[in-house]
Amino acid sequence: MKNIVYFDLETRRSAAEVGGWHETAKMGISVGVTYSTAANAYSIYTEDKATDLINQLQQADLVVGYNHINFDYGVLQPFTFWTVADITHNLDICLYLTERLGHRLKLDSIARPTLSGHSKTAEGTDALKWWAEYEKTKEAKYLLQIAKYCCYDVKVTMAVHQFGVKNGYVLYEDKNGKEVKIEVDWKDD
Numbered sequence: 001m002k003n004i005v006y007f008d009l010e011t012r013r014s015a016a017e018v019g020g021w022h023e024t025a026k027m028g029i030s031v032g033v034t035y036s037t038a039a040n041a042y043s044i045y046t047e048d049k050a051t052d053l054i055n056q057l058q059q060a061d062l063v064v065g066y067n068h069i070n071f072d073y074g075v076l077q078p079f080t081f082w083t084v085a086d087i088t089h090n091l092d093i094c095l096y097l098t099e100r101l102g103h104r105l106k107l108d109s110i111a112r113p114t115l116s117g118h119s120k121t122a123e124g125t126d127a128l129k130w131w132a133e134y135e136k137t138k139e140a141k142y143l144l145q146i147a148k149y150c151c152y153d154v155k156v157t158m159a160v161h162q163f164g165v166k167n168g169y170v171l172y173e174d175k176n177g178k179e180v181k182i183e184v185d186w187k188d189d
Helices: 023-027 047-059 069-077 093-101 107-114 122-136 140-167
Strands: 005-013 028-037 041-045 062-065 090-092 170-171 180-182
Touching: 005 047, 005 069, 005 090, 005 093, 005 122, 005 140, 005 170, 023 062, 028 122, 028 140, 041 047, 041 140, 062 122, 062 140, 069 090, 069 093, 090 140, 093 107, 093 140, 093 170, 093 180, 107 140, 107 170, 122 140, 140 170
Parallel strands: 005 062, 062 090
Antiparallel strands: 005 028, 028 041, 170 180
């Protein structure tokens, strides 16, 4: 059985705090989440377990994420000698669609129409606020909020991917809010 690992992570610091989006390696990991089809289970990682997270991604037959090659892998890079994208087999849904459309879409712009209204539960900025509260109070409930949010993003990414595999297309909302169909070829990935 093929092991597809769906993946997302949240950071400790924003792009503004570290000097821009080109400095993702300085953002730190608050929580990383995977879902493995082979294990049929979610795994949650904190920064001290980054090496375990990278090992799981490396062992996957396919890693599916949303903007994970340009963003999440940059955040993970300080935790390994190897270039994370080079040691993993990937389908980055964001990159895939950007190459075909010529512009970038938010995950919600695809999830809402493709999944009949289901979408993200929060924003990355919320996860940053929860991390700041965790650092101040050391109350585990803030880490749990980040983990729940990140798990749900992984679930949404997985549902979009599985819809595309099954149907050969996904839907997205254009700038005018109109639903547009885009064909995808994810069957062999």
